[in-house]
Amino acid sequence: GNSVTQMEGPVxxxxxxxxxxxxxxxxxxxxxxxxxxxxxGEGLQLLLKATKADDKGSNKGFEATYRKETTSFxxxxxxxxxxxxxxxxxxxxxxxxxxxxxxGKGTLLTVNP
Amino acid sequence: xxxxxxxxxxxxxxxxxxxxxxxxxxxxxxxxxxYRQILGQKVEFLVSFYNNEISEKSEIFDDQFSVERPDxxxxxxxxxxxxxxxSAMYFCASSAKQRQETQYFGPGTRLLVL
Numbered sequence: 001g002n003s004v005t006q007m008e009g010p011v012x013x014x015x016x017x018x019x020x021x022x023x024x025x026x027x028x029x030x031x032x033x034x035x036x037x038x039x040x041g042e043g044l045q046l047l048l049k050a051t052k053a054d055d056k057g058s059n060k061g062f063e064a065t066y067r068k069e070t071t072s073f074x075x076x077x078x079x080x081x082x083x084x085x086x087x088x089x090x091x092x093x094x095x096x097x098x099x100x101x102x103x104g105k106g107t108l109l110t111v112n113p
Numbered sequence: 114x115x116x117x118x119x120x121x122x123x124x125x126x127x128x129x130x131x132x133x134x135x136x137x138x139x140x141x142x143x144x145x146x147x148y149r150q151i152l153g154q155k156v157e158f159l160v161s162f163y164n165n166e167i168s169e170k171s172e173i174f175d176d177q178f179s180v181e182r183p184d185x186x187x188x189x190x191x192x193x194x195x196x197x198x199x200s201a202m203y204f205c206a207s208s209a210k211q212r213q214e215t216q217y218f219g220p221g222t223r224l225l226v227l
Contacts, residue, residue, distance in 0.1 A: 043220035
């Protein structure tokens with residue numbers, strides 16, 4: 001079945017450090033891929049998405065490129081801020097007759113000043 | 114910016130009691146979903162709903178669960194007889210017809226079953 005695997009957290013970085021959170025997926029066909037962010041005490045917010053191979057999603061300085069050949073969608077940011085501290089979820093949607101999202105386990109990011 | 118809202122934000126109930134979780138999806142969206150997140154675990158799909166019927170449901174969504182769109186704005190999840198293991202954060206989401214895969218989530222309802 002479809003699945004998403006994220007790098008295990010927690011990840012702790014200093015402000016202005018470079019961030020990578022790895023995400024790989026297994027799917028039949030070509031899913032749409034997403035990163036969601038969950039700030040402390042809040043719900044899930046869509047951070048970025050990519051719907052086909054080689055697409056790059058970007059938002060708030062975060063980027064992720066849909067790599068079909070490696071079935072990956074790694075999240076990157078060049079310079080993290082304290083306010084980026086949150087849990088990040090990678091997810092896929094395989095479409096078809098339904099549009100359920102399959103999530104990874106989430107990666108807790110803590111950015112220290 | 115339009116957003117999905119959910120009520121209540123927190124609900125505490127006794128085992129065996131019925132609970133109804135409420136959601137108001139984004140107004141022009143046509144696809145609706147419920148997910149849950151047990152503490153410390155991944156977000157799991159429960160059910161999707163379109164055109165007043167269930168499109169798909171997971172194995173979690175057994176006979177104790179039901180969904181309804183009682184009017185033009187609300188979307189509810191009912192758990193008939195709660196169990197301890199139903200304790201979780203429940204998220205409602207909605208998406209537009211032309212972009213069904215892009216789902217917008219509400220802030221969640223934290224359900225605690227005692």
